[in-house]
Amino acid sequence: MKEPEEQNANASGGGEPILIGEVPDGAEAFLAADIALDTDRPVIFIARDDKRLARAAALLRFRLPEAELLRFPAWDCLPYDRVSPKADLVATRLATLARLLRKPKVGARRIVVTSINAFMQRVPPPDFIRKLSLSLRPGQKIGFEAVQARLVDLGFERVSTVTEPGEFAPRGGILDFFPAGRSTPVRLDFFGDEIESVKSFDPLTQRSDEAIKGVVLGPVHEFVLSEDSVERFRTEYRDTFGRVKGEDPLYESVSAGRLHAGLDQWLPLFHEQMALLPDYLAGAELVFEPEVGAAKDARLETINDFYQARKSVFEAEKKDHSYKPIAPDRLYA
The missing domain is CATH 3.30.2060.10 (Penicillin-binding protein 1b domain)
Known part of the structure; x- marks a missing residue:
């Protein structure tokens, strides 16, 4: 994923970035609204954290009440966690992806508000949502x-x-x-x-x-436990971690078509390929908040720390029931 410039709003519609300096703190959402009014393209506003995402959404709703404003939050669990994100949060993410596959209302400007954590995270491809709707x-x-x-x-x-x-x-x-x-x-x-x-x-x-x-x-999770997707998971799991020899609760649960705590952390194993949010909005203007670059670096460091911790335990134990983390680049960009 392209690195946003720090301390600037970065708008990109496929050409060179436009760097805007000295934007007062909190005014970035109004800048995004002006960009939306000045273009026929959809706009993705990327905040540096969830708190600023919520504030930006409120400001954009105030500034452009007639716009189609969609929120796309990040998972609320830690990387490589043993729990899954909350159901209502996943529902919001899936509803936004599904809505992006349909045309906006006539004359309505489409704006997606997200955080850098959500923007970096890979999502199911558009065909996954489209075929199941x-x-x-x-x-x-x-x-x-x-x-x-x-x-x-x-x-x-x-x-x-x-x-x-x-x-x-x-x-x-x-x-x-x-x-x-x-x-x-x-x-x-x-x-x-x-x-x-x-x-x-x-x-x-x-x-x-x-x-x-x-x-x-549409789907409840960012994956389904259909016969084809379960078989794909089993194949990818063995290719990634080796042959399953003993008891592996995760592998056994998915093989039986059952959910398992934290299953979302192995999301890429269910899909032939993954996508990113901009893949649902071709040609969108990307507007980055100041300090998003630093927030992205911090997020990547956190992801790598959790991955290395899980990986070291797995390599030390070498047991089938151990937590087997997938490589960070399969789930994050």
Whole structure:
């Protein structure tokens, strides 16, 4: 990934960077708004941390209320952690990637606000999102069981009552689920194989709210445990770490089609190739906050420290159940 210049806003639409100095602290978002108004290209604003990402998003919303403003946060877990990022955060990331594959509203400027940590992290390729997306709308004939099967394939978890993103619950001819990118879950009411109505509902009271035109289904995680992706993971895992001889909980869980704590840390093993956020926005103007370069260097140092720590333990133990870290350049750029 190209190194941004420190202490400058760096806008790049495929040509030479434009370096703008002496931008007052906090005014970078307004500069990004001016760039968005002056171009037909989408804009990606890269903040140096999550706190400044949130502030930039608020300022951009104030400055350009009519713009399509999308957030793309970084994972909230440490590199090479044994836990996965939170479900609602992953839902926001996936919803943004899915939205970027669709055309913006007519006349609306598209701005993505992210952090350098998220910008550096590799993501699934656009085809992964595109092939798994499914639109559902009133009057559509698709079948109750077919939608349930699709939810399972996308990684949704079956529960008795839907309250969190990534959950679904069938009840008679009603199917509740909580897709990525929505603040409230969705209720499908079927009449035979036809979707009779699509409504949002309150996860606390479970009461249906307003009718909506439709909803787009997508994956719950940045990978799926389909037969093909599981086989790809198994092959890549053996190629990377060698033949599995004894007990390996991670390898065994994925082989059985089950989630494993921290599985996201091996995300590249599920995909033939990985992408970066700009791959979803061809020709975007990139606007970097001051000191992003230093923040990137610090992040890379942290990633390498965690990698070396995991690697040294694995090489010392040489056991199948040991944590096997993938090389940093497979997940970060």
